[in-house]
Amino acid sequence: MDFQSHALKCSDDSSTSSDLVLYSFWRSSCSWRVRFALNLKGLSYEYRAVNLGTREQLSPDFESLNPLKYVPVLVDGPVVVSDSYAILLYLEEKYPQKALLPTDLRLKSRHLQVASIVSSSIQPLIMLELLKTIGENFGPEEPLPWAQSNLEKGFNALEKLVKDFSGQYALGDEVHMADVFLAPQISSAIENFGIDMYKFPTLARIYESYKTIPEFQASSPERQPDALH
Numbered sequence: 001m002d003f004q005s006h007a008l009k010c011s012d013d014s015s016t017s018s019d020l021v022l023y024s025f026w027r028s029s030c031s032w033r034v035r036f037a038l039n040l041k042g043l044s045y046e047y048r049a050v051n052l053g054t055r056e057q058l059s060p061d062f063e064s065l066n067p068l069k070y071v072p073v074l075v076d077g078p079v080v081v082s083d084s085y086a087i088l089l090y091l092e093e094k095y096p097q098k099a100l101l102p103t104d105l106r107l108k109s110r111h112l113q114v115a116s117i118v119s120s121s122i123q124p125l126i127m128l129e130l131l132k133t134i135g136e137n138f139g140p141e142e143p144l145p146w147a148q149s150n151l152e153k154g155f156n157a158l159e160k161l162v163k164d165f166s167g168q169y170a171l172g173d174e175v176h177m178a179d180v181f182l183a184p185q186i187s188s189a190i191e192n193f194g195i196d197m198y199k200f201p202t203l204a205r206i207y208e209s210y211k212t213i214p215e216f217q218a219s220s221p222e223r224q225p226d227a228l229h
């Protein structure tokens with residue numbers, strides 16, 4: 001794939017929302033957050049698959065889009081932004097329809113806290129590359145309990161943070177930023193790491209609600225063009 005041509009195209013300033021391009025990998029939970037948010041905001045976008053299986057993220061062309069060599073990357077005309085948290089804040093400001101952050105500061109801060117816990121204190125500790133390194137250095141039986149204990153530590157905190165605020169979703173009856181981060185992470189915890197959600201009753205309950213949201217369903221890994229079935 002020619003990532004470079006896109007990076008060059010981004011220097012052209014004449015963009016509209018129809019210029020949105022998302023660099024994504026179907027199984028990436030970080031990409032899933034952005035797909036979910038774009039769907040919630042009703043924004044159409046061009047999907048460009050970056051195959052993490054063949055390490056396409058390491059190509060010089062992709063590196064010119066994101067020097068950290070991770071998906072997701074969103075390109076919006078002249079703007080290139082990577083990192084799901086930054087992308088979410090960018091989308092929120094540029095496309096205020098279907099707000100993902102409430103105006104109430106107390107609630108807003110909790111949304112940011114939940115999103116940040118998922119993206120900084122859970123997902124980086126269970127990344128595939130890290131688990132591979134743990135397996136190679138400490139034995140093949142080590143990665144799974146490592147991942148499970150980090151997921152459970154994070155979910156314990158998240159359960160406490162959402163329990164008294166939750167409604168149909170994490171922090172009320174509207175799908176907001178906390179949900180955009182929680183839904184893919186809970187799905188991955190169950191599907192990839194065998195986490196039993198009974199210890200986290202609020203998270204388990206809201207996950208059942210997520211599964212019925214069309215925008216969440218459409219953003220799921222198996223519905224992406226690069227999904228391997």
Ligand SMILES: N[C@@H](CCC(=O)N[C@@H](CS)C(=O)NCC(=O)O)C(=O)O
Pocket residue numbers: 028029030031052057069070071072082083084085119127128129
């Ligand atoms: N904090 C970043 C993390 C991005 C990230 O870890 N992406 C993973 C997929 S979920 C990736 O691209 N991994 C490729 C690699 O490890 O080389 C975000 O939220 O977007």
